[in-house]
Amino acid sequence: MPDDLYQRYQAAHLAWKAHTGSCPHCTGGPGCRDGQRLYESFVRLQDAYLAKQRKG
Numbered sequence: 001m002p003d004d005l006y007q008r009y010q011a012a013h014l015a016w017k018a019h020t021g022s023c024p025h026c027t028g029g030p031g032c033r034d035g036q037r038l039y040e041s042f043v044r045l046q047d048a049y050l051a052k053q054r055k056g
Helices: 004-022 033-055
Strands: none
16 A cells, blocks of 8 residues: 555645646646645655655
């Protein structure tokens, strides 16, 4: 079973992708306030997950 950090990282990615699919300002990257917030959350969680993986 995936750990909580992995699940949060994946959920943040899905939220970001869902937002970009419906926001005309975020088609090429975070272009609105909500898009920026979702993207930053995804990146922060991804970085934390990858750092945890590197530690073993």
